Amino acid sequence: xxxxxxxxxxxxxxxxxxxxxxxxxxxxxxxxxxxxxxxxxxxxxxxxxxxxxxxxxxxxxxxxxxxxxxxxxxxxxxxxxxxxxxxxxxxxxxxxxxxxxxxxxxxxxxxxxxxxxxxxxxx
Numbered sequence: 384x385x386x387x388x389x390x391x392x393x394x395x396x397x398x399x400x401x402x403x404x405x406x407x408x409x410x411x412x413x414x415x416x417x418x419x420x421x422x423x424x425x426x427x428x429x430x431x432x433x434x435x436x437x438x439x440x441x442x443x444x445x446x447x448x449x450x451x452x453x454x455x456x457x458x459x460x461x462x463x464x465x466x467x468x469x470x471x472x473x474x475x476x477x478x479x480x481x482x483x484x485x486x487x488x489x490x491x492x493x494x495x496x497x498x499x500x501x502x503x504x505x506x
Contacts, residue, residue: 385409385495387479392500399469399504405462405479405497412436412457414481416488419453419464421475421502431477432464433488442488446472469504476501 386408395401403419411417418433432453433442441453452465462479479497486492 385481385483387481387495387497389477389479389497389500392477392502394503394505395469397470397504397506400465400467401469401502403464403466403477403479403500403502405464407460407462407481409460409481410457411455411460411462414483415485416482417455417462418442418480418482418488418493419462420478420480420490421473422478423475426475428478428490429475430488430490434462435488466502469502471504471506474502474504 388406391403414436416435419431420428421431422428431444434453434455450468454463476499478499480493481495482492483494
């Protein structure tokens with residue numbers, strides 16, 4: 384069983400920045416991919432960003448491209464999401480996720496989820 388623990392959420396004004404962290408109880412290099420998802424009240428869970436451990440390739444949702452950066456520190460077994468130029472529409476619960484075997488890093492392929500960290504952006 385892999386545990387993922389998020390931290391770094393909070394409340395910021397529009398235009399501000401936050402960095403989310405996700406500490407994994409396993410070696411992050413043992414995962415196939417890791418990612419960040421978010422869910423706002425009344426909305427479906429959305430994939431925000433993902434990183435494929437083997438080659439380091441990344442994916443970003445169109446809504447966050449150029450503002451968010453996903454990274455992985457295998458020495459610390461930690462996943463990060465640097466969020467800049469935050470907008471009120473970024474307000475959501477953010478979840479860290481890990482997929483252990485090959486495949487797309489979509490929600491239905493995720494093996495482990497964190498408990499989430501709340502991000503609130505005020506205008």
